[in-house]
Amino acid sequence: MAEWTPCAKPAETIELRPFLLPAVRDCPVAGKGLPLIVLSHGFRGTNLSHHDTAEAFADAGFVVVALNHPDDSALSKDKGPSLKALTNRPTDIKRVIDFMLGASPDAAKIDPQRIGFFGFSRGGYTGLVLAGAEPDFQQLRRRCADPTGADCKPIDPALVPTSTLTRDPRIKAFVIADPLSSAFPTRESVQVISAPLQLWSSEGGGDGVSPKDIARIAANLASPPEHHAVPGSGHFAFLTVCPAALAKSLPELCTDAPGFSRAKFHEELNSKALAFLKKHLPVQP
Known part of the structure; x- marks a missing residue:
């Protein structure tokens, strides 16, 4: 788990390969009664997949925490997609919030209201479920190179989970x-979702995500919702800007369409997301 907090000390450069992060290790939390934001990565992502967004939130006075989902991160032993991961993800987030409001040394600094x-991709799915959405797992199709191929078929009904998915009304936006x-x-x-929701969609989609589905x-x-469709973007444009080593090893995650600036887009993403969260998580009187 990674945590970012407001810090009164000037940022240093910390190397967490492959990233260089502007941060101060173990900096005392500046402030009290702070809002908490939980970040949820996508399939085979990590707690650093959106570190620039976390930094922007923390610099604005939020406590931010991101986890590696145990069944669904780049560090997971099981590298294939699974319904187990989709059913467990919301519970992962609930447990993180429980910890941050309970056993965390920073709990007294956080406003539980x-x-x-x-959340991005599967992390976005996770947020929708936490807000009350009811997924239809039969509609999911296996990952496959050719969506029309014989191996790209509906999920086996025997694999569809029957347990109740975790919701968390403590999340207000x-x-x-x-x-x-x-x-x-x-x-x-x-339709049951009632919490304020800011929804972002790429123009090109990808990795099983369809702009038409998001519009629906x-x-x-x-x-x-406050809906933002991003012209010229692909699915992975929501990931943090890739350092050179990562761009070389995982070009499919790091390469954007000609003329599209991921760095410039993230300025907009972080700014609008921050404004939305400030609006819906106001300081309590």
Whole structure:
């Protein structure tokens, strides 16, 4: 788990390969009654996949925590996608919030009434479930090179989980970026959501995410979300800007369309997400 907090000391450069982070290790938390934001990464992501967004939130006075989902991160032993990961993800987030409000040494600094969420891809799915959405796992299709191929077929009904998924009403506002959208095909899937929601969608989609599906989610919500469609973007544009070594080893995650600046886009993403969270997690009188 990684945590960012407001800090009164000037940032140093910390190397956490492959990233260089502007931070101060173990800096005393500056302030009290601070809002908490929990970040949820996508398939095979890590707690550093959105570190620039976490830094922007912390610099603005938020406590930010990001985890490596045990069944679904780059560090997981099981490297394939699984329904187990999708059912466990919301519980992972609940446990992180429990810790941050309980056993964490920073618990006394956090306002338990001001909790928000940022999630990308499967992390976006996670946020929708926490907010009350009901996924239809039969609508998910296996990852496959050819979506029309014989191996790209519906999930085996025997693998569909029957347990109740975790919700968390302590989360008061959600920023959802390019969520795994095919799991929510109907109005009934998402209509129960009542918390404020900022929804982001890429133009190109990818990795099982469809812009049309996200537009359908936006239309099916009981209250219209603050929806931002990002021209020229692909699915992975929501990941932090890649350092050179990562861009070389994982070009599919790091390469954007010609003319699209991920760095410039993240200035907009972080600014608008921050404004949304400040609006819906106001300082309590």
